[in-house]
Amino acid sequence: MGNNTKKNVIWNMIGTTANAFNSLFFMIIVTRINGLKDSGIFTLAFSLACLFCFIGNYEGRVFQVTDVKQDFSNKEYIVHRISSCILMMVTVLIYCLIMKYDAYKMSVTFALCFMKCCEVFSDVFYGVLQKNDNLELVGKSLFFKSIASILVFVVLDMVTKNLLLSCVGLDLIWLVVLFLYDIPKTKNLIQKEEKISLTNIIKLYKDGFFSFSILFLAVYLVNAQKYALDGIVAESLQAIFGIVLMPATIISLACQYLLQPILNTIANLYALGQKKEFNILIFKSALLVLVFGLVCIIGAYLLGIPVLNILYGVNISDYKLCLILIILGAIFYSLSTLVSAALTTIRHTFVQFIVYSVTSLFALFVSKLFIINFSLIGASLAYLLCMFIQFLLYLLIYVYIMRKQDFKEV
Structure with missing residues (x-):
């Protein structure tokens, strides 16, 4: 295994693991500082964010990275991801209105979904980096975001005891790293002469439908009971x-x-x-x-x-x-x-x-x-x-x- 391959594997494992365990730390922090009611709102909102982010991610990085024939340009993947992220956030808003969430619950849900929206938008740049054998940079980005998110979240929540403000802090972390690290690291790998075709953007939605459906339903399935509890039991039981x-x-x-x-x-x-x-x-x-x-x-x-x-x-x-x-x-x-x-x-x-x-x-x-x-x-x-x-x-x-x-x- 080459030195660069080792770095890619190690950093990718570190980054993805740190990102995967973030929700565990967030739940512990919220339960201990804010109590069971806020913890119940948080666990549901985070689960919804994990579900709706698959609308934003749609065909996913695997589809992008395995496009060895380059049927779609990097710019087309990015424009497609912008449109799917907008669709994701509109869906979140409609869902909150249908469920008749109060302003506080809707704001927390929207803030956490926006964090996941930033995550899936970063992922399209991760796809460009991975295709160019720079998976190490992806791992570092995820690791830095994960550590910074936990630190900012715990400090804000301890000082303010305000769950919504703490969630907005997470949004800012992901936005800052996106614009100061992810995009700059990817910029030189995207050719200026790459074309953008509306036909190809639509084709991406068609070609990625079954991959999207399976991933979306998989996340729904593991969280189905959380969604079913919403509106039936108290937030404290949702937290438990x-x-x-x-x-x-x-x-x-x-x-x-x-x-x-x-x-x-x-x-x-x-x-x-x-x-x-x-x-x-x-x-x-x-x-x-x-x-x-x-x-x-x-x-x-x-x-x-x-x-x-x-x-x-x-x-x-x-x-x-x-x-x-x-x-x-x-x-x-x-x-x-x-x-x-x-x-x-x-x-x-x-x-x-x-x-x-x-x-x-x-x-x-x-x-x-x-x-x-x-x-x-x-x-x-x-x-x-x-x-x-x-x-x-x-x-x-x-x-x-x-x-x-x-x-x-x-």
């Missing part, structure tokens, strides 16, 4: 659910780290037509996820609630069952991610759109029903049930495809 749901995010991220190293091997086995070895590797990886999940369940049963009580400074001892149910759900979600990677490798993506559509519709109807009848236990049960059904559908489809499809050397 956000706290017990947080370990699921960490488990999913940890499983990603376990699975990332085998992706190239999966691709190579498919390319060599080695179907039996391909299936064995998927089976062994699933066992690894299950063993890791079992350790997490035991850890959650023995230490989960005391650790969360210490971290957040609240007593959630009555919600131990919720935590166990959610961790079980997170294990099924991680197994689904593994099967998804296998299906993507053998180029079965449309069927995944169907899986996510079916599971998301199921979550939409079941979550509210369970929450109305069983409150947070109902939300946790709905989460587990949705993740199990998603995994079951993935497993059945995988078995069916493997029986039908013969591997040939690619």
Whole structure:
């Protein structure tokens, strides 16, 4: 591995990890300083921001970076991202009005969505940097933003105890780094003679639709119960659910780290037509996820609630069952991610759109029903049930495809 490649890998891992864990630190800060009511507003607003940012991101960086034939220019990707970011913020505004949020809740939601809007706008410049083998700069940008965001957020919140002002501080951090670091670092890599075609901008929306839909529905699915709780339970209960749901995010991220190293091997086995070895590797990886999940369940049963009580400074001892149910759900979600990677490798993506559509519709109807009848236990049960059904559908489809499809050397 070359020196530049090492730097790219290391800095990218540092930056993405720091950015992924930001929400955990923000939740701890808000819960401890502002209390459960503000924490409930924050966890919902942040979840909505994570969902709506996929409208802004739309086709995503993978689509941009893998455009090796250069069907679209850098400038076209940037103009497309500007239009999708505007669409994102208009959607956020319409959603807040439909949900009849009060001025404070709407402002917090809008501020956090704007931060995510800045993040996805930066991402189009990250795509240019990555295509030019400068992933190190992307990692540094994410790392600096993450550290600065936490520092600014905690200082503002401690001094003012004002959640909205603290969220606006996050917006300023992302804007400053965007204009003083991300754009200047990318400027020299964009050729002045690059053309911008309206036809190509529209084509980007068409070509990226299924990628966008799968990612959007995936984020909706893992947060469906949070959205369903909105308007049914008090903000304090929304906060408690956000706290017990947080370990699921960490488990999913940890499983990603376990699975990332085998992706190239999966691709190579498919390319060599080695179907039996391909299936064995998927089976062994699933066992690894299950063993890791079992350790997490035991850890959650023995230490989960005391650790969360210490971290957040609240007593959630009555919600131990919720935590166990959610961790079980997170294990099924991680197994689904593994099967998804296998299906993507053998180029079965449309069927995944169907899986996510079916599971998301199921979550939409079941979550509210369970929450109305069983409150947070109902939300946790709905989460587990949705993740199990998603995994079951993935497993059945995988078995069916493997029986039908013969591997040939690619």
